[in-house]
Amino acid sequence: MKQVVVFLPSEIYTMHPPYPAAVPKYQLNLKADGEYEYKYYSTGRLEAAIAAGYEVYVLNATPEGRPYAEWWLALVPADHVLSIDGFETMESGSVNDAFMELYSKLGLPWNENAKLWPTHLYALSNYNIKRGYQIEPLVAGFIHN
DSSP states (O other): OOOEEEEOGGGTEESSOSSTTOOOSEEEEEOTTSOEEEEEEEOSHHHHHHHTTOEEEEEESOOTTOGGGHHHHTTSOGGGEEEOTTTTTTOHHHHHHHHHHHHHHHTOOOOTTOOSHHHHHHHGGGGTOEEGGGSOOOOTTOOOO
């Protein structure tokens, strides 16, 4: 069985350069001074997980139609991106639906007593499933501390 890793968006991209000379994956809102107001950088963790052969899943708040997500959506199988409406507002109904889908795909037992999504996320470690932040970034010439 392949080793599995589950990412949240914040473990895939950042709006701050993760290392010197980092090149943004996406830029938005060109300002008068020629700089972009928003820059999205890869953390290097998703690429590292893919290169290491992990089976990758992403829990995200509906990334479709968000241009800054296109680069990483192209790297992850569509059925491994679980959209969670309400994730950003912490509404539990649809969040739990996404976790139920994830647990089902992975063949894991569902804990009916767990009501909050962080409980489901934390419980993944009980099944030897990594989280995105545990993957060392894959960036040439950069050693992450």
